[in-house]
Amino acid sequence: MALFGNAHAVDPAAAQQEYARLMGQGEQVYAAYLLIRDTIIFTDRRLLLVDKQGITGKRVEYHSIPYKSITHFAVETAGHLDLDAELKIWLSGSDTPIEKTFTKGVDIYEVQAILTQFVAG
Numbered sequence: 001m002a003l004f005g006n007a008h009a010v011d012p013a014a015a016q017q018e019y020a021r022l023m024g025q026g027e028q029v030y031a032a033y034l035l036i037r038d039t040i041i042f043t044d045r046r047l048l049l050v051d052k053q054g055i056t057g058k059r060v061e062y063h064s065i066p067y068k069s070i071t072h073f074a075v076e077t078a079g080h081l082d083l084d085a086e087l088k089i090w091l092s093g094s095d096t097p098i099e100k101t102f103t104k105g106v107d108i109y110e111v112q113a114i115l116t117q118f119v120a121g
Helices: 014-017 108-120
Strands: 008-010 029-034 039-043 046-055 058-064 070-076 083-093 098-102
Touching: 008 014, 008 108, 014 029, 029 108, 070 108, 083 108
Parallel strands: none
Antiparallel strands: 008 029, 029 039, 039 046, 046 058, 070 083, 083 098
């Protein structure tokens, strides 16, 4: 499942409010990133991918990934010519990673640290 797009950080409190109906009781948004139309949300319990589909984006798929399902991940930092950084996440039972592209405005090391905290914790 390859998901592409450029991302930037979103205020966790704003994401918490916008996606409150998707959260379990007491679940807290730790960090969130907005792609062109999609959103990546790190909560204290799971990784939530919000995939807006179709031309209008009215149809939305909410993909919930428990951190324990993540077998490993990789980050690729931006280069001189390629200004975007990439995050790849492998899930148990899948050989193909989920891929996200972050613009230079996002600290990919911060994203990696968030994943490390929840996957290794």
